[in-house]
Amino acid sequence: MLIELKDINKTYDNGQPLHVLKGINLSIDKGEFVSIMGASGSGKSTLLNILGILDNYDTGEYYLDGTLIKDLSETQAAQYRNHMIGFIFQSFNLIGFKTAVENVELPLYYQGVPRKKRHDLAMEYLDKMGLAPWAKHFPNEMSGGQRQRVAIARALITNPRIILADEPTGALDSKTSVEVMQLLKQLNKEDGITIIVVTHEGGVANETDKIIHIKDGIIGEIEENRQHTAWTGPLVK
């Protein structure tokens, strides 16, 4: 198993204790394309933070590719994130004063990869996203779909174990949303990349092969969705 969560508990204590995750057990295999679906306040964002090693959990165990991820120092956590996880965010999170290619290079910069090699690799990934001609452009000169593809290139460049996508279509129009989901599907099918999408949109979840429902901090139904029949409406409302 690539990801193993065993009885994960997380409580926030802002004056009043709030038990957000109440014993999460979850396994995700290599090469899977799954979505975690839930309403806001369901605990899906907290779960994403823990999966992405952005936040700690209180009790339980989280194994990522056989490594126990627990009580890491900030530096260790940064290293694991850098090498094992690729993030795709709702608002793209590109750095505004860096060009597309510089944004894509950034994770490699933090790995200490030499400039030339980093640049070549970034160009290769941008090309794969069909964005090679846009390499020297700044994010605010690009459309939402283009920006998200730059972000995807940045997520892929370190060759991570998993891609975590947090509402990847949340800031895109419906046509572009379809394109981005197609791209993620293609990456999963053709390159065998493990992708976890966190969303509250049934249409987006329907594009994945497995839907994990989360509600009130507990995993509910796990829906096999190989035929993509869980949702009949449009991709996004």
Next chain:
Amino acid sequence: MITDILQEIGSTLRNNKLRTALTGFAVSWGIFLLICLLGAGNGLMNSFMGNIEGFISMSVSVEGWYTSEPYAGYQANRHIELDEGDVAYTQGRDWTGVIYNVTRSTTGRSETLAYGSHTVDGYMMGATPEYQDKEKLKLTAGRFINRSDVKERRKIIVISLAQAKELMPSAPEEIVGRWINASSVAFLVVGVYQTDERDWRRSVLIPFSTYKGIYDSSDKVDAINFELSGPSNLKEYKEFNEAYGSAIKRRHDIAPTDERGIWLHNGYVENIQMNQAKNILRIALWILGILTLISGIVGVSNIMLISVKERTHEFGIRKAIGAKPKNILSLIIAESVTITASFGYVGMLLGMIACQVMDKTVGAKEVDLGFQQIRMLVNPTVGLDVALEATLLLIVAGTIAGLAPALKAARVRPIEALRAE
């Protein structure tokens, strides 16, 4: 990696041009004032040093004087005269330091020098070759007295340029090689030493032995001069003065407590004290300059704090994709050092230009004190060493300015990346 960091900084600063410029101005101003202060301070010190040049030499000299206390059967107010015995004693004894280049000079006598119909007054003294070094005489023509002159009691003379001009107005330096008269004794001029307008010296020098032979056959010497090595600090020089002074006093039956029997002048002590005074002035100027610079540092620190707050989301993103706390820390400190150093350099450059302007204006003016003319500022500029020190100071200042903002930035939690802007 250095170019990467510079590139990172470059793109950040380009995006905040106005803010960067305003912050940088404070630093430029601080360094500008520091350089101006140090330049003016140097000018003042150079002027001071220039005006006392010729008075201080790195040597010890001792002369006889008048006693102030009765002692060993002698009355007070007795005139003490040093003699060859003192010279031998000074040379022969194993002092705490090594004494070398012992020389003596005679009491001088006023003479009227004549060349043809031209005459000029002079104060004639007998000297040894070491005298030139001790009095820092620079020759404009000819040579100084040498050992053979002393040994063979040659009738040669070294005069000042001012005197040469009086004696031979058409071509003063060509007086070398001509005979001049001093009270019916003829001397061959072998050298002319340099004097300028503010130089009061009117000494003319003949070999020590010649002087003794013609004017003074006693074994008395006016002054004993020598150089000293061994003592290295003020305390040791003072100890030497004490030991040497009391030995000479014993030789002439002067009371040990008598402060006036002999006159002991230690150029090394004076030199140390003057250097101390110079250092105190220098330190005071640095402190003033640094205090000015502090306002610049606070400015940089303040602006960096605001910048860090604005860029919280960016640091969150960087951390999410793998930046370690130390990466963020060094990024901010490097930014701070870059702003401080580059604007500091602009200030330094302007400060150096201002020093040059000072040199050309105030520095070129001479103040007439009546008996001599002095320049208030002589070469009021700073050297390469100050530029290097200031560079170091700027880097330290930049680091200090960036430290608090950098620590704040390094503490940004990666979850910030997930917050929508």
